[in-house]
Amino acid sequence: MEKIIIKLHKRSYPVVISDKLFNHFSSLWSLHAGDKVVLITNDRVAPIYLNILCNLLTHAGIVTDQLILPDGEQNKTLITLNKIFTKLLTQNYDRSTILIALGGGVIGDITGFAAATYQRGIRFIQVPTTLLAQVDASIGGKTGVNHVLGKNMIGAFHQPNAVIINLDVLSTLTVKEFSSGLAEIIKYAVALDSDFFNWLESNLENLLILNISSLMYCIRRCCELKASIVSIDEYDQGIRSSLNLGHTYGHAIESYLNYKKWSHGEAVAAGIMIATNTALRLKQLNYSAAERIKQLLIRAGLPIHGPKEMTPNNYLRYMTRDKKSISGQLNLVLPVSIGCVKTISNVNHKLVSLSIEDTYS
Known part of the structure; x- marks a missing residue:
């Protein structure tokens, strides 16, 4: 225990x-x-x-x-x-x-x-x-x-x-439900802990077969990471925003679909990939790191792009209402390296649209 x-x-x-x-x-x-x-x-x-x-x-x-x-x-x-x-x-x-x-x-x-x-x-x-x-x-x-x-x-x-x-x-849990949880686990690794990301790359298959010792370590590490953030920023006024990686895009997907068809984890996974592409376009992240994120999401059985019927304008309509947006300005949590994110303020809407389209190419 x-x-x-x-x-x-x-x-x-x-x-x-x-x-x-x-x-x-x-x-x-x-x-x-x-x-x-x-x-x-x-x-x-x-x-x-x-x-x-x-x-x-x-x-x-x-x-x-x-x-x-x-x-x-x-x-x-x-x-x-x-x-x-x-x-x-x-x-x-x-x-x-x-x-x-x-x-x-x-x-x-x-x-x-x-x-x-x-x-x-x-x-x-x-x-x-x-x-x-x-x-x-x-x-x-x-x-x-x-x-x-x-x-x-x-x-x-x-x-x-x-x-x-x-x-x-x-x-x-079904395979879909379990993979949904892996999206949040990958989020922690990308946002906060490069060593944990390395561990996931080496141990993902153990998690998929429900190896108890691997699950225990993985869940404990996520809880430790969340505890370290919440203890500093209980009311989400600062550093806790790092836990929102992928969520601004992901919440737009869920809202567009009326909270049906896609699980929260699937939407977050697609959001992480779009956020990664946004960071690439802003030259905040290198291609090698972006490719590692992409491959880990794929291995976890998670989507790397949103619903095909959803246009960039559909995303923007919901993203401008997001709690992190102010007066229509998009403030996005983006990866700048494996294990580190930062919030970029007033991200250009056109660049966001291009980043969404990048996931389909």
Whole structure:
């Protein structure tokens, strides 16, 4: 078992990683006998893990309730959020209630946002069941929902009380779901750690066959990297923007597709490649580094260009609404070497269009 502490200004919380965590509670989960929890999950995860976790919680003396939401990024909306509020209000849950997010990034984001806003803030615990959520979405306190005009434009910063990562759950993922998580892992390596990028180049196949020791190292390293950033910049006012590599382009893809067809990781992978091409055009990155990024994405089974039906103008329409854009000016996180990124302000729209077209050549 590995344990990483996310150290914040006002408090800290543990990220615990193991392959047998559903049998441990106490301090690892920040739960105690008599606590009231509401497990929030989706209709894909519920048949696999909900009864197991409910039984274990009940056996530990924890009063347990549940809510099953529809699966999919397209359901990360205010309408779905209101289902959580209705559940909590109907059952008269108070500020002592603890929410548990059992699922991927969508469940984690929407449960966290519910926890941030119900009675002005209650506790919650992340139990991520996808690789993407384990390495990224469950850590750092970003919560929220999507709008038809933009991804994650409605939300709050609200840190969990604990993050419980169980490696066993990864065996239930499809190849597409697992590859989606690899996109965020590659993002960490490109943005923050050249040694980790080298390790990925040598060990990607071990991850694909779910080698436990490789998964443990990889997930731990991603959590360490995120912890180091969040502890410095909890509210995304500075260095935390480095974690947005590929996301401005990727969010445009997701918004254009109405959060259907493409997973978040697939959109981010295409976004990383477009950001790489943008850096090439700006002479911020050399061709050799760009080619290594491209080949690692391909080996991970990820797309290196966006949907063919999506034009550069389609991207720009959503990118100018992005949280990092100001008055229509594009501020993009771009790689300048393997392991290092920087934010380039007011990137020319025409250059962005050409960089998008480059991915198809």
